[in-house]
Amino acid sequence: EDYTKAEADATKAIEADGRDVKALFRRSQALQQLGRLDQAVSDLQRCVSLEPRNKAFQEALRALGSSMHEKMKTMSCTDSKVEQMFRILLDLDEKDEDKKQKAAQNLIVLAREEAGAEKIFQSDGVRLLMQLLDTAKADLNPKASRRQVCLYLQTMAVLAELGAPRLSAVLGVEHEQVSLAACNLLHVMFDSLKEGLQKDFRGKEDAVVLDSSRDLKQLIKHLLELLVLEGASAHGRDNALNLLIKVVPRKSPKETNNSLSLWVIDQGLKKILEVGSTVCGSLGSLPVTENSRMSTSVLLSKLYEDLKCDAERENFHHLCEDYVRSWFEGHELLGKLRAIQTVSCLLQGPSEAGNRVLELEGIMDSVLSLCASVCEAHQLVAVEALIHAVDKAKRASFITANGVNLLKEIYKHSERDSIRIRALVGLCKLGSAGGTDFSMKQFAEGSTMKLAKQCRKWLCNEAIDAGTRRWAVEGLAYLTFDADVKEEFVEDKAAMQAMFQLAKSEDRSVLYAVASTLVNCTNSYDHEEPDPQMLELAKYAKQHIPEQHPKDKPAFVKRRVRKLLMAGVVSALACMVKSENPALTNSCRELISRVLLALVEEAEDRGSVVAQGGGKALIPLSLEGTEVGQTKAAQALAKITITSNPEMAFPGERIYEVVRPLVSLLHLQRTGLQNFEGLMALTNLAGISERLRQKILKERAVPMIEGYMFEEHELIRLAATECMCNMAMSKEVQELFLAEGSDRLKLMVLYSGEEDEKLRRAASGTLAMLTALHPPICKRIPQVTVHWLEILQALLLSPSVELQHRGAVVVMNMMAGAREAPAQLIASEMLEILSVLAKDKDKP
Numbered sequence: 001e002d003y004t005k006a007e008a009d010a011t012k013a014i015e016a017d018g019r020d021v022k023a024l025f026r027r028s029q030a031l032q033q034l035g036r037l038d039q040a041v042s043d044l045q046r047c048v049s050l051e052p053r054n055k056a057f058q059e060a061l062r063a064l065g066s067s068m069h070e071k072m073k074t075m076s077c078t079d080s081k082v083e084q085m086f087r088i089l090l091d092l093d094e095k096d097e098d099k100k101q102k103a104a105q106n107l108i109v110l111a112r113e114e115a116g117a118e119k120i121f122q123s124d125g126v127r128l129l130m131q132l133l134d135t136a137k138a139d140l141n142p143k144a145s146r147r148q149v150c151l152y153l154q155t156m157a158v159l160a161e162l163g164a165p166r167l168s169a170v171l172g173v174e175h176e177q178v179s180l181a182a183c184n185l186l187h188v189m190f191d192s193l194k195e196g197l198q199k200d201f202r203g204k205e206d207a208v209v210l211d212s213s214r215d216l217k218q219l220i221k222h223l224l225e226l227l228v229l230e231g232a233s234a235h236g237r238d239n240a241l242n243l244l245i246k247v248v249p250r251k252s253p254k255e256t257n258n259s260l261s262l263w264v265i266d267q268g269l270k271k272i273l274e275v276g277s278t279v280c281g282s283l284g285s286l287p288v289t290e291n292s293r294m295s296t297s298v299l300l301s302k303l304y305e306d307l308k309c310d311a312e313r314e315n316f317h318h319l320c321e322d323y324v325r326s327w328f329e330g331h332e333l334l335g336k337l338r339a340i341q342t343v344s345c346l347l348q349g350p351s352e353a354g355n356r357v358l359e360l361e362g363i364m365d366s367v368l369s370l371c372a373s374v375c376e377a378h379q380l381v382a383v384e385a386l387i388h389a390v391d392k393a394k395r396a397s398f399i400t401a402n403g404v405n406l407l408k409e410i411y412k413h414s415e416r417d418s419i420r421i422r423a424l425v426g427l428c429k430l431g432s433a434g435g436t437d438f439s440m441k442q443f444a445e446g447s448t449m450k451l452a453k454q455c456r457k458w459l460c461n462e463a464i465d466a467g468t469r470r471w472a473v474e475g476l477a478y479l480t481f482d483a484d485v486k487e488e489f490v491e492d493k494a495a496m497q498a499m500f501q502l503a504k505s506e507d508r509s510v511l512y513a514v515a516s517t518l519v520n521c522t523n524s525y526d527h528e529e530p531d532p533q534m535l536e537l538a539k540y541a542k543q544h545i546p547e548q549h550p551k552d553k554p555a556f557v558k559r560r561v562r563k564l565l566m567a568g569v570v571s572a573l574a575c576m577v578k579s580e581n582p583a584l585t586n587s588c589r590e591l592i593s594r595v596l597l598a599l600v601e602e603a604e605d606r607g608s609v610v611a612q613g614g615g616k617a618l619i620p621l622s623l624e625g626t627e628v629g630q631t632k633a634a635q636a637l638a639k640i641t642i643t644s645n646p647e648m649a650f651p652g653e654r655i656y657e658v659v660r661p662l663v664s665l666l667h668l669q670r671t672g673l674q675n676f677e678g679l680m681a682l683t684n685l686a687g688i689s690e691r692l693r694q695k696i697l698k699e700r701a702v703p704m705i706e707g708y709m710f711e712e713h714e715l716i717r718l719a720a721t722e723c724m725c726n727m728a729m730s731k732e733v734q735e736l737f738l739a740e741g742s743d744r745l746k747l748m749v750l751y752s753g754e755e756d757e758k759l760r761r762a763a764s765g766t767l768a769m770l771t772a773l774h775p776p777i778c779k780r781i782p783q784v785t786v787h788w789l790e791i792l793q794a795l796l797l798s799p800s801v802e803l804q805h806r807g808a809v810v811v812m813n814m815m816a817g818a819r820e821a822p823a824q825l826i827a828s829e830m831l832e833i834l835s836v837l838a839k840d841k842d843k844p
Contacts, residue, residue: 006030021050025057028064037068168222171239172232183239190219190247217263220248224268227275234287237275241295244272245582249302261306269303269319272296276345277327277338281377290467291581294509297349298582304350317356320346324357328366336366337378340385343367347388358389371406376416383410383422387474390429404430421458421471427451428475452476452485456495459502466507473499473513480520483551490521490563500572508581515576515591521564522598523557561598565605569595570612577617590629593621597636603643610649615640619654622661634661635674641681646688659685659695666704672713679708679719686726693730702727702736709747714756721751721762728766734774745770745777746784753791757800764795764806771813778814782821789828796833804837 010027013020028043044061051057088103167189170182223240226232232240248264250257276296278286307313320342328339343363346354358364367389370382386407407430410423428451452475458464459472476499479485489495503514519525573592576584596614600606609615618640621633637658640649650658662685664670665678682701685692696702705727708720727733737745748770751763770777781788795807811830814821825831 003030003033007034019050021047021054021057024050025060028060032064032067037064040064041068165222167219168226168240171223172226172229172236174233174236176233176235179233179236179239183243186219186223186243187246190216190243216260220244220260220264221267224264224271227268227271228286230286232287234289234292237286238289238292238295241272241275241292241299242580242582245295245299245302248299249306258306258308261303262312265303265316265319269316270323272299273320273323273342273345276300277323277342279334279337279341279377279381282334282337290507291509291583293345294348295582297345298585299349300346300353301349301585304353313352316350317353320353320357321360324360324363328360328362333378336370337381339363340367340370341381344381344385344388347385354388364389368406371410376419379410379414379416379419380422383419383426387422387426387429390426417458417464418468421464421468421475424451424454424458425471425475425478428455428478448479448482449484449488452479452482452488455479456489456492459498460494462498466502466505469498469502470507470510470513473502473510473517477513477516477520480517483549483556486521486560487551487556489517490560490567493567496564496567496569500568503572504575508579508583511576511579511581511583512585512588512591514572515588515595518564518569518573518595519591521560522595523552524594524598557598558602561601561605565599565608568612570599570609570614570617574613574617577620586625586629589621589625590632593618593625593629593632593636596621597632597639600636600639603639606640606643610640610644615649616654619650619657619661622664623657630661630664631670631674634665635677637661638665638674638677638681641684642677646684655685655688656692656695659692660699663696663699663701663704666701666708672716675708675711676713676716676719679705679716679723683719683723683726686723686729690730693727693733696727697730697732702733706744709751714759718756718759718762721748721759721766724748725762725766725769728769729773731774734770734777737770737774737777738780743784745780749781749785749788749791753787753794757803760795760798761800761802761806764803764810768806768809768813771810775813775816778816778821781810781814782824789824789830793828793830793833796830796837808834808837 007027007030010023010030013023014027017023024043024047028040028047031037031040031043041061041064044057044064047054047057048061167182167186171179171186173179173182223244226240227237244264248260250261273296275286275288276293278288278292280288304313304316307316324339324342327335327342329335331338340363343354343357346357348354367382367385370378371386373379373382404427407423407426411420411427414420414423455472455475459469459476461469476485476489480489499514499517502510573596576592577589596609596618599614600609615637618633618637622630622637624630625633641658641662646655646658659682662678662681665674665681670678682696682705686696702724705720705723708716709724711717711720724733728737736742737748748763748766752760752767754760754763767781771781785791792807792811795803796811798804798807811825811834815825
């Protein structure tokens with residue numbers, strides 16, 4: 001609930017009438033939830049003085065007084081602990097490092113408690129923690145930063161005390177754990193600033209910082225400056241990029257304000273490009289990691305996607321072009337290398353901007369000429385740019401005509417594996433231009449298989465560094481469009497294991513290539529069966545018709561999936577999902593979701609997928625990413641929930657996280673199969689516990705379930721009715737069947753008389769449960785339809801024992817739970833039917 005709004009509304013009512021006890025009581029409850037206990041007590045005392053005989057007010061005041069006493073007791077105990085821990089940590093004469101470590105750990109525990117966090121803050125904790133950061137004890141520094149994370153409610157005060165420059169400076173330190181801890185702190189502070197924590201105060205005049213947007217931009221400005229700061233560490237630079245990715249772009253297209261992205265583009269796009277254009281090993285280059293350029297590409301891509309109109313995009317293009325020109329014109333070789341490196345970075349991110357820059361005069365010529373350079377570093381930059389340009393449609397035809405021979409020459413004659421493997425990837429991209437179309441072969445027969453064999457050889461060669469072996473996976477990501485390559489790859493267990501190990505390594509830039517390769521091997525990309533009439537028309541018009549490779553038929557795909565499972569693909573995918581690196585983009589998440597959905601297609605494989613962590617990995621995939629990716633992950637969760645014991649597949653609290661993804665499958669834009677599987681999975685969950693049923697109710701699934709009870713497709717209609725049968729165990733759902741103007745009960749009675757036995761079983765089961773748990777429904781049944789009696793008789797006369805049992809339970813409940821119904825039942829042939837059934841010894 002919004003307690004702040006409740007408190008504000010009650011205050012307005014009290015201002016209008018100071019003796020309004022209801023408003024005073026409501027405000028005291030709101031203030032209590034907001035933690036302002038002294039003010040809540042004052043309001044309750046006012047209530048008691050106005051109505052001294054009101055027992056509710058007296059009891060509330062007594063309970064609140066007891067609560068305040070407990071808090072004061074906890075605070076007094078906590079105060080001495082906090083002071084003791086700070087004394088130990090700041091004592092320069094204390095030589096016992098273990099004692100200091102324990103003191104830091106105790107502060108962690110104390111800061112997690114409300115009383116502890118409040119005491120740390122009141123005890124000038126921010127200054128003392130910064131004093132700890134200034135010490136030379138690197139192992140204590142991360143703990144100091146973690147203390148500040150626990151003080152996120154005081155974000156504004158922390159910012160006012162420390163200042164943005166100091167915080168960003170800590171982010172750029174050499175000690176990796178300190179930098180990461182500072183990154184976590186800044187992330188919490190960014191979230192607090194964006195949400196505007198000053199709304200919890202009575203008015204803006206009481207806020208610690210009045211303008212959160214100004215401080216937000218101030219923090220971002222310092223992050224942008226950190227990107228180009230020569231003294232900043234490589235991992236600190238990566239952390240700054242990660243923070244910008246998380247906090248600058250809009251979370252959803254539904255948010256209309258993209259002013260923060262526009263401000264970052266205007267103020268810092270060139271600083272971001274400085275990181276993307278860095279040539280490792282060159283004079284004056286910034287310290288970067290193997291993930292820095294990928295992170296830069298992701299940030300550029302997200303900023304570009306956040307733009308809303310052509311004018312904003314045109315400004316982005318102009319800034320990129322100006323930056324590239326500034327390096328390309330008027331500089332020597334190093335300037336050209338920086339310009340080409342920028343092109344590579346843009347092609348990996350906002351490719352439209354990369355294409356625009358690639359078309360600048362002299363850029364492509366320089367790329368082709370530097371590919372023949374004798375310097376390995378220069379050749380690497382040029383070949384990578386050429387490779388990234390290959391799969392961009394605007395340049396592919398030019399490169400096909402001019403670059404293939406060059407790539408072949410580099411591949412054949414270069415003595416450096418790092419160069420040859422990149423040239424090979426370029427050839428792989430060109431060779432896969434036909435995609436999955438079996439009739440579109442770019443190279444001579446057998447050439448693709450030779451390229452794939454060389455990629456696997458390099459992939460398995462542990463003597464080559466991981467950064468170079470990553471390019472082998474890039475090549476396979478393109479070559480595995482060919483079904484022959486897929487078949488050979490899944491037979492090569494060593495190659496699969498090597499790829500999975502790379503996926504688990506620190507170089508996260510390989511994630512997309514691994515996911516793409518697995519999507520190809522499992523055929524989990526979207527493909528529609530062509531309309532036969534359109535095929536005939538295409539043949540008549542002599543148009544090209546795509547052909548499926550014989551080894552892409554379902555039997556081959558099923559066998560490949562089984563081999564991947566045996567090789568341990570699920571544990572690799574689960575490890576990929578855990579990554580918080582920007583390389584795990586929404587597109588990458590979607591690819592992983594597709595693969596996991598393919599892996600659980602067969603019911604017998606689902607247990608293995610869950611055992612290797614697939615079920616756990618699917619939950620975050622179903623809640624974050626592209627809409628398609630979330631839907632695929634939710635469908636995979638549904639398949640697991642249908643055939644497995646949900647309590648074992650999703651132990652503990654995890655089972656409640658599954659509900660929302662499953663409910664999303666009920667939306668009208670989903671396919672009929674997804675609707676059906678979502679209903680079946682929810683049916684299983686609804687039968688487990690009342691808490692799960694309440695979670696389903698909270699997600700507003702009941703109206704959607706009701707809607708599918710009218711579905712024409714008999715299986716979807718049956719699944720919805722079965723789901724409603726289990727949901728009917730909840731009191732709230734039972735009340736819905738008695739709502740005025742509702743036909744819910746009528747529908748259940750009529751469905752109990754349908755020809756479809758399974759539908760009758762579900763509907764009559766719902767009636768049996770409703771009449772047992774909610775007796776007023778017994779009275780309503782004769783009122784909803786004149787056919788109720790004959791429907792009950794038909795249930796009792798059915799050859800199905802289950803239907804007879806359900807009918808007998810309904811009749812028994814109606815005899816006990818209504819006044820008019822027993823007379824009507826006795827007046828009919830119901831007693832004779834029951835007597836016959838009672839004498840049948842063959843039935844229980």
